[in-house]
């Protein structure tokens with residue numbers, strides 16, 4: 309099966325694995341995030357197997373999708389985890405993940421978060437500044453622990469992603485420049501409670517070519533060879549090459565893990581390091597959809613047609629935040645979905661009309677799909693937003709005091725709720741006790 313077969317139209321009706329989307333919505337309501345467990349696992353195995361030559365520790369990036377049942381499914385398959393906050397660490401530990409499979413990134417880890425991670429003996433911190441290194445050293449000392457660290461390098465590489473998702477250019481807040489890293493490594497013995505384990509590079513995402521990874525590793529190799537002495541070199545036991553591996557949002561052909569591996573694995577072998585990888589969206593983006601119900605159709609006299617649905621920017625933030633394109637298509641339709649989505653492009657099938665699909669939130673940016681050739685839909689028709697498994701639910705909020713959606717996991721011919729829909733009561737919890745009489 310290809311990725312898309314896990315979300316497939318059979319007799320004009322969208323299925324996730326062997327379950328009708330319509331049946332899930334009948335049970336769970338709308339909007340709802342729906343994930344395919346077997347596609348999540350297939351994607352995990354695909355990236356693991358592509359890099360098998362260098363036996364990577366795969367650390368799924370929890371910020372892409374942090375549902376406990378998703379973490380559990382991946383942990384059971386052998387995955388490690390990349391966390392960026394104490395809250396994410398709490399989730400991963402709650403599921404019972406072994407701490408020696410957890411890495412912790414982020415430019416602003418607080419003392420509480422560092423303490424929490426040290427107390428739980430996580431595998432490694434990806435350190436993003438000299439000040440943070442000093443803080444980890446101090447806290448590790450006070451706890452009588454060792455802080456295992458990789459230095460996150462900012463290699464000043466343009467990964468050609470959206471400005472808001474690129475992280476490896478020198479003006480971005482992430483990582484440490486080579487110069488400072490070299491100083492830190494030279495003086496690493498000044499940090500009594502730190503074990504230097506390696507180097508970390510994460511360039512941003514999604515990265516549609518292997519070039520930036522190759523350039524990053526070449527720079528790391530040059531740095532290790534030309535700047536570090538023997539002792540410094542020994543400290544570089546691991547190289548963490550981060551995440552950002554792409555998947556196709558629009559149906560275009562994109563690189564697969566084996567393509568990345570073909571270019572990256574030889575460099576890792578030359579470096580002679582163990583490797584850590586932090587894929588997020590590759591594993592879960594295509595394994596999830598957001599399904600929504602059509603509330604109204606509105607057609608302006610000058611011709612513009614709006615499809616107003618019950619999901620909004622608070623449920624799926626990527627279009628309003630990054631101009632991201634998610635394919636959208638009715639759940640029940642006899643019009644085939646085009647192979648590739650070109651927003652604002654050519655009209656394909658005669659039965660299509662140009663629409664904007666919008667949510668009910670009081671913001672003009674609450675447009676989930678702009679200028680799409682779309683089949684005729686009516687009130688009550690369900691629409692699926694595809695490739696919404698990563699940075700979908702995790703970026704959702706309750707803006708406009710909208711309860712966050714439920715999350716559903718499909719496995720073969722059955723499905724289960726893995727997060728219940730929030731209630732109005734949930735939304736005022738934490739406030740109502742302060743209401744003065």
Ligand SMILES: *Cc1c(COP(=O)(O)O)cnc(C)c1O
Nearest residue numbers: 369413513551552586587588589
């Ligand atoms: C977000 C993030 C990732 C994952 O990026 P994807 O595009 O989801 O693969 C990996 N590593 C770090 C440090 C991140 O911040």
